[in-house]
Amino acid sequence: MTDRIIITDLVTLDADLGADSTEVIAALAQRLARTGRATDPTAVRDAALARESQSATGLPGGIAIPHCRAAAITTPSLVFARLSPKVAFGAPDGPADLVFLIAAPEGAGAEHMKLLSSLARALVKPEFLATLRAAATPDEIVTLVDGVINPEPEPAVSTEQAAQQANSPATPDSRSNAASTESAAGTTAASSTGTIRSTPPPDAGATATDPAGGGAAQRSIVAVTACPTGIAHTYMAADSLVAAGERAGVRVQVETQGSSGSAPLGASDIAEAVAVIFATDVGVKGRERFAGKPVIESGVKRAINEPDVMVREALAAGTDPHAAVVSGAARSESGAAAADSGALGWGTRLRQILLTGVSYMIPFVAAGGLLIALGFLLGGYQISGNAKNIVLDNSLTDLPAGGLGTYLGAVLFQIGSLAFSFLVPALAGYIAYAIADRPGLAPGFTAGAVAVFVGAGFLGGLVGGLIAGFAALWIAKLSIPQWARGLMPVVVIPLFASLVVGAIMFIVLGKPLAAVTSGLTHWLNSLSGTSAIALGIILGLMMCFDLGGPVNKAAYSFAVAGLDVNDAASLKIMAAVMAAGMVPPLAMALSTALRPKLFTTAERENGKAAWLLGASFISEGAIPFAAADPLRVIPSMMAGGAVTGALVMATGTTLSAPHGGIFVFFAVGGLAGFLLALAAGTVVGAACVTAAKQLRKPRAGAASPAALATV
Template structure:
């Protein structure tokens, strides 16, 4: 493999600035200047986008910003030893040792193994000290080369679990580490735990790293002999059912780097505690979050787990909404809006060889449509497919909430509960309730101890059967009608809104869409809008238009601001602004996240101000959208289209002006790029 670091990728005792937004572009410049990247700004933008997800500072005054990028042509490490440390969010303060790990976007896994070896070396104090004491770039290259191309095989385990006789008073622990990117934190957490365990008495620890490089599963015999399990992950644990019944300590991956001894001691305590949290036989890939990395407890609380489960359900539901809603919009485009009154008859009783005319008999009555022939038939077929997709949204929401809580055994009862919600008219509120109920009940049933002969039937037959029965009975006997009444009342309230009340709702939805730019609050507003879209009533379409318009504002506004007042933004932000407008026009609010992550106290309020203006104007002008996604590219499904554009333009101007004013009132120096050295 090509040498991963060379002397022209090393900068010693330099001042690259005090923030990641200043340091990372300088390191990207080194990579581009060495011929290993085609575009320094694109590389910097990708690295800063990764940085916005979670800080890359680690113990010891070290930071490891990293990313995959289309700009990178060879796997590369760029190194800087800073004269003035920078704030990378490390647990023990600012960092003066910075590695930029740049991986090609389409690269294989071989180079990721090498990058992971560097990450592991960074948890060794002697290696970091050697980096600080080096006097030449050649020394740095030699030190790094020694760890990424070691003479002996690299291992992630401490003393092998089988080496200690049974009953010797040794606590055996299996750990799983995983981060979203799978390049650095995954392996640093593994070695942090491993090295700490090696320094402790009567502890044996084996780590399985579920990173981007090849995953080598822990031997089932080692898992069977383990006294406790540690899950240090920011993503779902693969094949979690292997650990069923084991006491478990759960956290984000960064806690394993920062507090390995604490986590191991918690695992030791859990191994002898009969009341310790255990991995349920019913659970599989429930995701953890960055917030969990700072949790002091041994497991996630129920409130957090339910919140994550609802977000999982919404995430899985969105493809049904997007596909179905856009197909409905295309159906209207081809067949005309009046086609909604007879689409089922047209789609099922006509064909390509028997096309409908303007006059079609629908349910015994003759109806006249604006379109005819192939256009009307294709429109009806597209509408029928879209209706089929939209018919799954409540069931999908419920099913995948249950899945997030209880794994595969929760899927069937979750879908059943969602379907019952639709039957009873409980809608998406019923879907939320049945999803949580199904997940909790399935999880509880799965945690019961049963004879081995019954155990194999639990996840496939017994848990889905009993949970579906209980959820269905609860809905029909107790919950269905009250939830349906709530949905009816909500629908009546929405339909009755006019004037100032509609404008107020638009303001609230606009604020929610721009508060966390794709986060839970944003998704809650989007769910509220899409849930009623399948009904086709006017109020639901107005809410959908307000939500989509407000969500488009932040990326467009920030793009405008970077063009108008370029000097207020870092080079990476300026580059990001060149494409953010297109993301905004496509209704991808996440295009504003890099800006908000770098300067949340000025960017987020400015975006919320524009979002509120857009939501209010959209409602005031009576704009309605039959499409749940697509932004400006589904303008044909929005009426009046000019009102939609006016609302977005007004909000964009407000947000762009606000962020420029707030940036000017703030610390200009922090936003001004440091000259390259």
């Protein structure tokens, strides 16, 4: 390999790189660019900060591993800094003095990713951290890091030597060395296969299952680790669990679903395991392989911070008949046991389920809604009544009365309408998918279609998706003969779950949900004056509360689900939601432009990008500011959003497109009112955050990038 992962020019020792994690990351990105390994330091910094906004990268022991992939990175690299003073990166035990920026190109090869993951594994070893703190020169750092990512191969042991060692008396030292060598060999094998196995000391199996040491089979645990980027935490968590297994005398096998490749655990390994650990921040690939196994679930960082606790919990779950188990793609409904065993609580789980449905629904909304708006632009609003007839009765060689514009407008409108019609079925289908994996898709989509048919709309999709998912999950848990198991996911579960949810929706819940939906629509249509303004304030507050999180998505989903060009109230709600969602990035951009000294260099750069993000209705453009200083930024943005929402409703502004920001101004009814509301909210938000930062400068490192994730 011609390019080394780390060179002396990428090492900084005992330096002050800034007051907070954002400034440190920006400085490391600049150093990467100065060595010619990145074309744009700002792009690298933004990619790393985006990863920080998902969860903090600080780890126990005074280390931090910000990491990212970006097209601007040309060579896989490690940028190292030993900080003085320390800087907070969100670790539970305090600020970090050792920081590695792990930078990978967008399409980094598997070999490079294996090298980067090797470093991540070394960072869980206290002795390696001690050598990093003791190093006197950049050359020593480079040598140390090279030693862990490109280790010298172990000398081969001949058959004769192995026999001599086996026949020689075992001493404590020799036994320890053998165990450590065996463990190291297992870790080396893991680097190439993607599966990591622990090798406990020779006597551990006996103590675990047979106090007499009678040769009983040793207990084993299987685990899956995965983080959003798949570079660092995935492998650190895996090695932490393996090491914990060695300490507990338990065989731990980990499937790392990361960037350097993943070899699935064998069916026999899974069958022999007493329990499974899912330490992931993303979905588990092939979760159905673990069906029926007692499970402990957590985010990936818990496996790094508390691996011994998780191993103990897994062993306890393996002997607890009431423990949560894997069924399809989700836990069973053993709520109390799940909470006690460290699994995700049902409140968190329900939020994840609903957000899964919304996230899969949004592409249908964006594509369908924008096509409908473009259809209006070309053919006028009058095509909404007979676009289908225009498309079917005419062609490019036989144009309707309105000419080419009307025909193309009708085509775009019809395509958009068909895409938009999947909104509720997609919502319900992927809610069910989040609960029961693929067997839940068919009954979930069926529930959504029934909700549309009976007029239950968005609310019916939510309820129907939940019923379909849990029905599929319940059916999957039924005990049936082994020969019939293959029919369960493709025939039995979809058939009976669809029957259950369809019957419930038609016979029991359809009419009540339709009545609620109809009543809500009539109530919205009747709103005027102060009532409409109050609704605008509420929607504005929700859109700015968590900047793309569950509350923001709830307000947005409410707006798009009711969007109807023939319903003036729904068009006003859509306008209020979009305008309020544009406020946070624009307000932060304005504040950084007016009072740049109140912000770090990195924040000022983020402010420049936030102009375009806000104009495009991407609320997430304000996340870097909110993550660094949530107590000042979020209330200020909510104030601006409330003003904008109120003014949109007060002026009667409408919007027939669900996304696009300034790029769909053609779909705004009352553009002057929209611009006035947007400008007023932006000014109020900027003024509030500027005043808040002037009153008291935020303490350096006081808020980690993980803070926003808990909102």
